Amino acid sequence: MADEREGQDEEEQISTMDVAEHRAAPNLNPILSKEEKEKILLPDILTEGHVAIDIVLQLGMSIIEREDGALECLDWVFNRAVSGDGGRTWGEYRKVEDLYQPMESDREARVAGGWLRLPSGRIGMQWGESGLAPGGHLYNRLWWRLSEDEGKTWSEDIRINPTGELGRPYVGEPMRVTASGRLLLPLRMCYNAGQHIHDTIQLGEAWWKGEKVGIEGHGHWPEFDITYVYYSDDEGQTWSRCEGNVIGWLYRGWGNFVSTDEPGLEQLKDGRLLMLMRSTIGRLLQSFSEDEGEHWSLPEPSPLASSYAPCALKKIPQTGDLLCVWNQVSPDEIRQGKQRGRLSAATTSDGQTWQHFRTIERHGRMSEADRIEPEELLIICRSLDDVGDLPVDRGLSDYATIAFHGDEVIIAYANCKGVAHDLVSAMKIRVLPLDWFYDAP
Numbered sequence: 001m002a003d004e005r006e007g008q009d010e011e012e013q014i015s016t017m018d019v020a021e022h023r024a025a026p027n028l029n030p031i032l033s034k035e036e037k038e039k040i041l042l043p044d045i046l047t048e049g050h051v052a053i054d055i056v057l058q059l060g061m062s063i064i065e066r067e068d069g070a071l072e073c074l075d076w077v078f079n080r081a082v083s084g085d086g087g088r089t090w091g092e093y094r095k096v097e098d099l100y101q102p103m104e105s106d107r108e109a110r111v112a113g114g115w116l117r118l119p120s121g122r123i124g125m126q127w128g129e130s131g132l133a134p135g136g137h138l139y140n141r142l143w144w145r146l147s148e149d150e151g152k153t154w155s156e157d158i159r160i161n162p163t164g165e166l167g168r169p170y171v172g173e174p175m176r177v178t179a180s181g182r183l184l185l186p187l188r189m190c191y192n193a194g195q196h197i198h199d200t201i202q203l204g205e206a207w208w209k210g211e212k213v214g215i216e217g218h219g220h221w222p223e224f225d226i227t228y229v230y231y232s233d234d235e236g237q238t239w240s241r242c243e244g245n246v247i248g249w250l251y252r253g254w255g256n257f258v259s260t261d262e263p264g265l266e267q268l269k270d271g272r273l274l275m276l277m278r279s280t281i282g283r284l285l286q287s288f289s290e291d292e293g294e295h296w297s298l299p300e301p302s303p304l305a306s307s308y309a310p311c312a313l314k315k316i317p318q319t320g321d322l323l324c325v326w327n328q329v330s331p332d333e334i335r336q337g338k339q340r341g342r343l344s345a346a347t348t349s350d351g352q353t354w355q356h357f358r359t360i361e362r363h364g365r366m367s368e369a370d371r372i373e374p375e376e377l378l379i380i381c382r383s384l385d386d387v388g389d390l391p392v393d394r395g396l397s398d399y400a401t402i403a404f405h406g407d408e409v410i411i412a413y414a415n416c417k418g419v420a421h422d423l424v425s426a427m428k429i430r431v432l433p434l435d436w437f438y439d440a441p
Helices: 004-014 034-039 195-200 330-336 432-439
Strands: 019-024 049-054 062-067 071-074 077-081 091-095 109-117 123-134 137-145 181-192 204-208 211-216 221-230 262-267 271-278 285-288 300-305 312-315 322-326 342-348 355-362 386-389 396-405 408-417 424-433
Touching: 062 109, 062 396, 071 109, 071 204, 181 262, 181 271, 221 262, 221 271, 262 312, 271 322, 312 396, 322 396, 322 408, 342 396, 342 432, 355 396, 355 432, 408 432, 424 432
Parallel strands: 019 049, 204 386
Antiparallel strands: 019 424, 062 071, 071 077, 077 091, 109 123, 123 137, 181 221, 204 211, 262 271, 271 285, 285 300, 312 322, 322 342, 342 355, 396 408, 408 424
C-alpha cells in the first residue's frame, strides 16, 4: 500500500504543477437551486494543494493573447477574464453585455462558440442562439462578429447559417484557422427520439449513499448525430458549407450507423485536416479532408479509446504536432459507469499514429495506465443499466480546451466530485510545461 501511495503522490505532483483552480461555478451545478449554487464551496479534496481563485468561469474557455501580452479568455456564457501570469490567476471579470441575457425557458440558449486571433490581427467571435418557436419548431442561428480594438467594440453580426440548420459547435473553441487563412467551424446536428422517450426509457443508473441515481443519460437515449463544416476565406464576411455530411457509416455500411458528435478539427503538417468526433463505439471516430474542409472522408475508428465524450484537438506551435485531450477510458470502465473518470493527452504528427500518452486527471478507482487499448470489436459501448454502488471518491473531468502560451500549455476543463445532490463542480485550469507532454513514450 505504501508503494502504491508513493506512486500516486508522484503523479499528483506532476499533474497539479502550477495549477489555478476556480471555486464552484454555479452554472455547472444544474441540479442545485439558485441559492445553493451561490453558497456552495469546493471541498478539501478539490482545493488542497491548489490556488483558489475567487472568480466564476464556465465551460468552453477560448483564450487569446492580447496586444499587451496578457491572456484573455471567453467562456460559453460570455464571461471575459484577463490573466497577467500565463493563466495561473485571473481578474477583471466582466460580461459581453450586449450578448449575455437570461433566458426565459430551458429550451432557449445563447452560447458563445469562442473567439480567436485572425491572421489580420483582428479578433473574431462566434456565437449562437437557439430556442423553440410556436408549434414546436426548433430554431438555431449562428453568428460571427469582428473586433478591431481587442474586443472593446464589435462589428455588426454576420449570419453563418442562413438556412437555419440546427447544427451547433463543440462548447469552447471549435474554430480553427488554416495556413492559408481559411476559417473552419465544425458543427454537429442531433436527431433524437424526443423528450417522451427520454423520460420513459431505461437509462444508466447506480447507487449512491443508498439512493438510486442516474449516471448516464443520452448515451442510452436513441439519437443519431451527424457532422458538417462551415468555412470562410474572407475572415468571416461570407460563409460556405462543406459538401454533404460526415455520417458514421462504418465499413461502407457493414458496420451500421453510429453518431459523429461534437467534432474538433485541426490542420496536420502535410496540409490535410483531421477531424475527431465522439461516438458510442468506445473510440473517437476520425475523418480527413484534403481540400481544407470542402470534402471529407468516410469516418473510421481512430486508435484512441474513448467514452461518448468530446475531445479537444489543437496544433502545437513549436512542433506542428497535434495535441488531443480527451476522456480515454476502456470499454469495461464505460460499462462500470466511469465514462469520464480519466482525462488524458496524446500527440500525433500524421493523424494516424499517436504517442506521448499522459494522464491529466484521474478519479476514483480508475487504473493508473496512461494508455488504454480499445477493443477490436466495434459495438455500442455504454454503462450497464445498473452499475451498483459508486465509490465515495467518484468524479469526472470533461470538456477540455487547450491554449498555448510560450513554452507552456493551458488546459481548462470541468472537474466534478460526487453525484446527484452531492455533486460539486468547478472549472479547473492546469498550466503545464510543453515538455511534460513529450516526456512520455
